[in-house]
Amino acid sequence: VQLQASGGGLVQPGGSLRLSCAASGFTLDYHAIAWYRQAPGKEREWVSCRSSSDGSTYYADSVKGRFTISRDNAKTIMYLQMTELKPEDTALYYCAAAGGNWIGCVGSDDYDYWGQGTLVTVSS
DSSP states (O other): OEEEEEOOEEEOTTOOEEEEEEEESSOSTTEEEEEEEEOTTSOEEEEEEEOTTTOOEEEOTTTTTTEEEEEOTTSSEEEEEEOSOOGGGOEEEEEEEEESOOSSOOOGGGOSEEOOOEEEEEOO
């Protein structure tokens, strides 16, 4: 049972990337899902989440309007579509999933599964 993140890489400012996170051994049905990131020398920060109760999505102010969290119809892969990337988006991005009927976002301590992280570097 694990999450496997992928899709990171080097992109120029203003570019786009789509991160993927595949669940194995379980499905993302009835799971709250989220993306976090950790920039070099900084604390891990929450980026976005999708509620398991009604599918509502939430975003940190720093990424609102640029990033989109989603889940595939088979409920085995979660995505983070990132557009208009900025150098300050450079970080190791982690996916997470929490089983249960959660309303809104959950705290980082409540996630059952974490991906290994995928590195996004935004630089010219």
